Amino acid sequence: MTVDSSRTRAAVAGPPRPPGRVPTRPGPRGLTIAGVAYRTPYWVFTGAVAVVFLFPLVWTAVASVSPQAGTNQASGWGFGNYTTLADYQAGVWRYLANSAFVSLLTVALTLLISLLGGYAFARFRFPGRNILFLLTLAILMVPYATLLIPLYVLLNQVGLQNSLVGVALVLTMFQLPFSTFLMRISFEAVPRELDEAAKVDGCSSLSALCRVLVPAVKPGLITVGLFAFLAAWNDFMAPLILINDSERMTLPLAVANLRGQVQGVVDYGATEAGVVVLALPCVVLFLLLQRHYVRGFMSGALKG
């Protein structure tokens, strides 16, 4: 969407507007010598900025397999740091499994709840509808720490202390404002005729939802699922407070704890390897689903 509207505007408005760093003169850019000369500083500058953003990521990936004194990969290139990571306490597989469990449960719960909730808010009138919606959005206003302290006590009382299910429930709640809002506007963008036609054909509201509406709001669901996954996979504070058993730590917590382990000497190589393992799924998902990712931000911006 971003791309489309700017392209049409550029076509209409011709030369760019505000403080442009782009040539005012339209024409076959880059083809003439003057055009190239004019644009080169722009390319160099923007390219340098892009390198600043990419360098830390690339460097970490390279450094994690390069030789470094004081790590498990003291000489030559290889995966020694990953071996350290794999053998740390309960083992990286354990923490990966914990993180995957929390993330997938959060994604599943968020999708289910926001699908049903968005449907209810967009298509039905019921008493308390506006209050419930505002209450859901109000979650955004309350600091993380303010909720995590009482949640720690509450989860203890219902036997979910130190439990990954508890963490997933809490993370789902923190996802609800964004996902409910996004699903509501996704449903509202679907013409009502669609589900009314389905109901004429004898569908109940539930089967109209499953057969007709779910395909129509699929982009919204992808965005919601992507954001829920990224939030849950990366979350640090909820497991930090709610989990205190090293067997049940999630990966970010395990990698953060890994640093201070060996008699106060930090194993930077293993930390780099941990960052790579943490970042890889996020970067891959981002590259695959970039359009959905940007769309999520856009709907967030429209809200304001």
Add this chain to the structure above:
Amino acid sequence: MNVSAPAGPPSAAIRGRLRPGRLRSGRRQALLGWIYATPTAAFVVALFVVPLLLVVRMSLSRWPLLGGDQGLNAPENFSKAVEHRFFTDSVVFTLKYTVITTVLLLLLGLGMALLVQESSRWNNLLRASFLVPSALGLASASLLFYVLYSPYASPLAPVVERLGITFLGSPNAALFSTVFLIVWRYAGFYMVLMLVGLQSIPADVFEAARSDGATRWQTFRSVTLPLLRPTLALTTVLCVTGSLLAFEQFYILTKGGPDNSTITVVQLIYMIAFQGQNDLGVAAALSVIVLAALVLINALQLRAFRSEEN
């Protein structure tokens, strides 16, 4: 959501057929709505409303980490929280950090948005590379920079050593190193929000300014900026809220040091609750103070942006 008359004969037919049982269908609608909204309501009540009430009760009770509720001790938690030896320092530091981060992120976000707002293959590439860091978690990013800033493993170590500075050694260095991490992680995010705002400005406004002979700077100052106000309001509120609640970056990167100079308010809550003092009552009191301050600050900001409009 608004039942704006759907045109066309089929829906008219439905409405005709349903008219006799309209009241019943309204009640049915409400019932169905509630059924679909029940999971949302259950989560919001059990994991948001109840904890919010509980934190208020905790803030008014003596509540050690392991002992649970030990009865009422009304304003004592609050006075203990305010008199904590790090309270003033952490508030001042959090505010300072918030101002620096907000100014930098908004300026850079807007600058980068202007830089890449034209759609071309190169600019799409730039946007993607600015945005990649925002896919990382804040904890992962902090760990990454923890290594990048270390005197041993960093590729910048030789340069830094020659210049005789450290990234995390002095209070100011630690603050600005963390700010750089945050800018790296979030600038792309604010760029996208600014891009959305820029694209919602109609093109003919710029055309008009240009045909009136406005320079680029004049156009930017008196056309772009005023029309961007809703976006600026949103980004400011987001950025201020996020920075006031900073935790991970300092917990992982600086651990509050050097000399406890980089302790934020949320970090103080965590320390009081789980590190050493283990007093959930005082931590809850501090959380309530933070919540109230946040609501107040956001209300003031929205009001400022709204009154500017008039």
